[in-house]
Amino acid sequence: MDVLTRQKWDRAAGSYDLMNGYGQELRWAPSKRRLFDRMRGRIIFASIGTGQDIQFFPPDRDITGIDISAGMLERARPRAAGYPGRLELRQIDVHELDYPDGWFDQAFTACTFCSVPRPVDGLRMLRRVLRPGGELFMFEHTGSRYFPFNLMLNLMTPLSRRFGPEMNRDTVANVARAGFEVAAVEPVYLDVVKMIRALAPAASGSR
Numbered sequence: 001m002d003v004l005t006r007q008k009w010d011r012a013a014g015s016y017d018l019m020n021g022y023g024q025e026l027r028w029a030p031s032k033r034r035l036f037d038r039m040r041g042r043i044i045f046a047s048i049g050t051g052q053d054i055q056f057f058p059p060d061r062d063i064t065g066i067d068i069s070a071g072m073l074e075r076a077r078p079r080a081a082g083y084p085g086r087l088e089l090r091q092i093d094v095h096e097l098d099y100p101d102g103w104f105d106q107a108f109t110a111c112t113f114c115s116v117p118r119p120v121d122g123l124r125m126l127r128r129v130l131r132p133g134g135e136l137f138m139f140e141h142t143g144s145r146y147f148p149f150n151l152m153l154n155l156m157t158p159l160s161r162r163f164g165p166e167m168n169r170d171t172v173a174n175v176a177r178a179g180f181e182v183a184a185v186e187p188v189y190l191d192v193v194k195m196i197r198a199l200a201p202a203a204s205g206s207r
């Protein structure tokens with residue numbers, strides 16, 4: 001396990017809900033509900049963090065929520081306990097998933113691949129554990145193509161990555177680099193916050 005990343009997020013866990021809590025979640029709630037309404041079959045949610053998104057999950061789903069940080073997961077546990085369905089939490093690095101190839105039908109992420117240190121490798125691992133043709137649904141913030149947002153996000157990243165996420169990643173390109181077929185990209189706020197739907201190739205195999 002990547003100890004430095006785990007420790008970083010353990011440190012962030014105490015203030016995470018305060019910093020990313022009520023207002024933001026309300027703002028993104030309609031989009032997230034619409035995204036999570038697509039949940040079907042055996043699902044991996046990477047990374048579940050403090051479980052802020054659990055309130056938006058449809059009931060009666062079969063979900064495994066993973067995260068590298070014990071501190072984040074500790075805060076997610078009471079939320080998971082109230083979920084009316086199967087929701088298992090596991091501390092594991094997304095780069096080191098130990099599930100068999102093709103185990104999951106779908107993977108979901110929310111503000112995950114701004115934070116995972118090796119995004120293309122992490123996405124490749126998600127692709128491996130998805131069945132051929134399995135779906136990846138993401139709610140992510142990324143860099144921007146437009147001035148002055150690109151400048152701002154580039155300037156913020158050296159500082160933000162010390163305590164939390166990077167602000168300027170090209171996550172759509174990373175998804176394609178990891179061997180997914182990008183099926184849809186829907187902007188939620190400017191070209192910065194977006195929802196992505198991608199498919200694992202029908203014939204599996206690792207690149």
Ligand SMILES: C[S@@+](CC[C@H](N)C(=O)[O-])C[C@H]1O[C@@H](n2cnc3c(N)ncnc32)[C@H](O)[C@@H]1O
Nearest residue numbers: 009047048049067068069093094110111115116
């Ligand atoms: C910005 S937070 C988002 C948490 C949650 N999805 C949310 O939207 O509130 C990023 C999360 O990614 C997790 N994370 C970072 N690197 C990881 C890795 N290599 N494997 C699994 N989780 C990781 C952190 O512990 C943290 O909970």
